[in-house]
Amino acid sequence: MILLAIAFSGCFEEDCLDIEELDQRTEEIKLWYAPDSIVYKTLVDRYGMSQTLTMSAWNTHHWDDIVEDDCGNTYGSTYFSVQYNTSLSPLHFMVDIQGSGNDADGFYLKLRVTNTNSHNHKSSTYDFVTKTCREKNARVEILKQTDIGGTIYDTILKIEFDKTFSANDVKSVYYAKGTGIVKYELENGNGFWVVEERI
Amino acid sequence: MVLTVVCITACCPESIETDRFYLSEQEKNLIPCYEGQVIAFEHSNGYSFELTTVSDLLEMRKTEVSHCGENYYSYQVKEVKMESDIPEFYISATITPYDFYPFLMMEINRTYFELSVHDQPDLDTLTINGFTFEDIFISENHLVDTNLIQPQKVFYNKTDGLLQITMTNEEKYSIKK
Numbered sequence: 457m458i459l460l461a462i463a464f465s466g467c468f469e470e471d472c473l474d475i476e477e478l479d480q481r482t483e484e485i486k487l488w489y490a491p492d493s494i495v496y497k498t499l500v501d502r503y504g505m506s507q508t509l510t511m512s513a514w515n516t517h518h519w520d521d522i523v524e525d526d527c528g529n530t531y532g533s534t535y536f537s538v539q540y541n542t543s544l545s546p547l548h549f550m551v552d553i554q555g556s557g558n559d560a561d562g563f564y565l566k567l568r569v570t571n572t573n574s575h576n577h578k579s580s581t582y583d584f585v586t587k588t589c590r591e592k593n594a595r596v597e598i599l600k601q602t603d604i605g606g607t608i609y610d611t612i613l614k615i616e617f618d619k620t621f622s623a624n625d626v627k628s629v630y631y632a633k634g635t636g637i638v639k640y641e642l643e644n645g646n647g648f649w650v651v652e653e654r655i
Numbered sequence: 656m657v658l659t660v661v662c663i664t665a666c667c668p669e670s671i672e673t674d675r676f677y678l679s680e681q682e683k684n685l686i687p688c689y690e691g692q693v694i695a696f697e698h699s700n701g702y703s704f705e706l707t708t709v710s711d712l713l714e715m716r717k718t719e720v721s722h723c724g725e726n727y728y729s730y731q732v733k734e735v736k737m738e739s740d741i742p743e744f745y746i747s748a749t750i751t752p753y754d755f756y757p758f759l760m761m762e763i764n765r766t767y768f769e770l771s772v773h774d775q776p777d778l779d780t781l782t783i784n785g786f787t788f789e790d791i792f793i794s795e796n797h798l799v800d801t802n803l804i805q806p807q808k809v810f811y812n813k814t815d816g817l818l819q820i821t822m823t824n825e826e827k828y829s830i831k832k
Binding site for chain 1: 698700702740741742743745764765802803804805822824826
């Protein structure tokens with residue numbers, strides 16, 4: 457039975473890689489990278505109290521030829537990551553953006569949030585192809601022309617987690633295309649947003 | 656391998672307590688907080704919130720032993736933890752016997768302060784939110800990264816405990832009596 461299945465599957469011809477489409481998607485995800493020219497972002501909460509969101513550990517990498525089709529095409533993978541820490545709240549954010557010719561990886565933005573006091577952590581992955589959340593643990597939404605802290609952001613990915621662990625747990629995160637995290641909201645109703653950026 | 660482990664264990668002399676330090680009643684009172692106590696605070700922009708003492712601990716601890724057979728001291732510690740929801744503060748105040756360590760340690764969201772509460776106060780009086788406090792101790796963290804908005808200075812007295820936190824951007828969190 458297994459042999460039959462293997463023989464049967466061997467008869468299928470895989471579609472050729474659509475290089476043009478992959479190139480287009482790769483260029484598109486690169487537009488989501490956060491610039492490494494900004495290090496410090498001043499956050500203010502809804503009660504007017506401030507803290508700093510520090511960006512660090514930018515990492516970009518490209519691998520060639522990680523997938524090959526039967527038509528003689530090959531395609532690579534492109535990876536970006538950046539980390540954020542808050543100066544007063546015990547929060548750490550990590551954002552990974554990856555684009556790959558390998559269907560299993562695809563094109564995605566993964567957000568990880570860790571409370572460094574409780575060590576609770578959660579993550580959610582937005583799939584740029586299906587435009588959905590892969591884990592089913594959050595709702596994702598693309599917001600257009602959104603005013604946050606007096607700045608109009610053209611495109612924002614809002615990730616809203618279904619579950620929170622405490623009143624101070626992160627409920628939703630706003631990631632602006634080409635800018636990075638610009639706002640987050642907590643379960644207790646408080647929210648922090650960027651009002652100033654510094655090198 | 657097992658023999659080696661057994662030998663090392665067997666050859667390791669037992670650690671001995673060489674001294675023991677207890678807090679005096681006066682030292683215990685240097686942190687005038689008790690579990691369940693709620694203290695009103697206010698941010699410099701007027702936002703009011705409560706700082707709650709979530710634990711009040713008195714226990715014996717031992718100095719760390721990093722080598723086989725090394726001797727240790729025992730010392731009594733009073734540790735009080737305070738928290739608030741908005742803003743999200745996690746504060747601990749720790750006092751040990753003067754002969755063991757002569758400072759009151761305060762940690763505010765991973766920033767550390769040493770208060771010389773056994774010395775003379777830094778200020779005779781300080782008026783905060785219309786109330787005048789006496790005998791003020793001040794500690795400033797000179798290692799704090801001023802690029803970040805973090806606690807930079809604390810004001811404290813023996814009667815009321817934590818009175819004020821000054822941030823690197825001049826924002827203040829102050830007791831409200």
